[in-house]
Amino acid sequence: MSVHKSSELKRVTTHRLIEMKQRGEKIAMLTAYDYSMAKIVDSSGIDVILVGDSASNVMAGHETTLPMSLEEMIYHATSVIRAVKRAFVVVDMPFGTYQGNSRLALASAIRIMKESGAHAVKMEGGAEIKESIERVLSAGIPVMGHLGLTPQSIYKFGTYTVRAKEEAEAQKLLEDAQMLEQCGCFGLVVEKIPASLGKKLAETVKIPVIGIGAGGHVDGQVLVVHDMLGITNEFRPRFLRRYADLHGIMTQAFSQYIEDVKSRNFPNESESYE
Numbered sequence: 001m002s003v004h005k006s007s008e009l010k011r012v013t014t015h016r017l018i019e020m021k022q023r024g025e026k027i028a029m030l031t032a033y034d035y036s037m038a039k040i041v042d043s044s045g046i047d048v049i050l051v052g053d054s055a056s057n058v059m060a061g062h063e064t065t066l067p068m069s070l071e072e073m074i075y076h077a078t079s080v081i082r083a084v085k086r087a088f089v090v091v092d093m094p095f096g097t098y099q100g101n102s103r104l105a106l107a108s109a110i111r112i113m114k115e116s117g118a119h120a121v122k123m124e125g126g127a128e129i130k131e132s133i134e135r136v137l138s139a140g141i142p143v144m145g146h147l148g149l150t151p152q153s154i155y156k157f158g159t160y161t162v163r164a165k166e167e168a169e170a171q172k173l174l175e176d177a178q179m180l181e182q183c184g185c186f187g188l189v190v191e192k193i194p195a196s197l198g199k200k201l202a203e204t205v206k207i208p209v210i211g212i213g214a215g216g217h218v219d220g221q222v223l224v225v226h227d228m229l230g231i232t233n234e235f236r237p238r239f240l241r242r243y244a245d246l247h248g249i250m251t252q253a254f255s256q257y258i259e260d261v262k263s264r265n266f267p268n269e270s271e272s273y274e
Helices: 014-022 035-043 070-081 102-116 127-138 151-157 167-183 195-204 246-262
Strands: 027-031 048-051 088-092 120-124 143-148 187-191 209-212 220-223
Touching (some): 014 027, 014 088, 014 187, 035 048, 048 070, 048 220, 070 088, 070 102, 102 120, 102 127, 120 127, 120 151, 127 143, 127 167, 143 167, 167 187, 167 195, 195 209
Parallel strands (some): 027 048, 027 220, 048 088, 088 120, 120 143, 187 209, 209 220
16 A cells, blocks of 8 residues: 555644654645545645635636635635545635734634635735734634745735845745744745755744745645646746646547547447437
């Protein structure tokens, strides 16, 4: 029996994720936004499913993650939760639902948890959103942090380039990570930072550090499922490994179906009723 199947009925929890870090077991995390995909991802043995606001890009076709509403995130999260039996499900809090207003942050997080049945929320940023994080945590809601390249701040950065290459930004990232840990966050995502900083960060904090473009020395990895499956074939960052070419497979299947319909090959007699 494979390692990831041996414990498939034992739900992943925040406690278990921290235990995985302590024993050096890497954490595998992928996004999902709908019931059908989440069911396949969960049954494969994934540890964490992120209902990401990247749904804005891959599901809705927006250029950035900013347009996603709280209602849309709850819809995607609810769809995913219905499919999941084992994985720990984290939901992104969308832009504008927590920054600068801790009361709104708590109300938003409570809606996500109550209406979707999710297990945790994720919030982008460090010291500048500390009050919102603390208020959400005070309600007993698990929070995952997100540092480095924070896509909700894309207009501030002006680019999707690697973050924290300069000493000052690297130091702030380390300080923010320690602050998130001290506040009570159970883990954090770090995006597009130098591998050496990812290693230092994972060694500095006791909570799991999940990387996307953060090197191989962090405690786990996350990818957008549409990217790693090759459905979105125009997005090609260095950190992305394609595990399939579903764009090609699906295009071929659709073309064959069209040809079969046009040529009257589909449906045949065995696919028709008497």
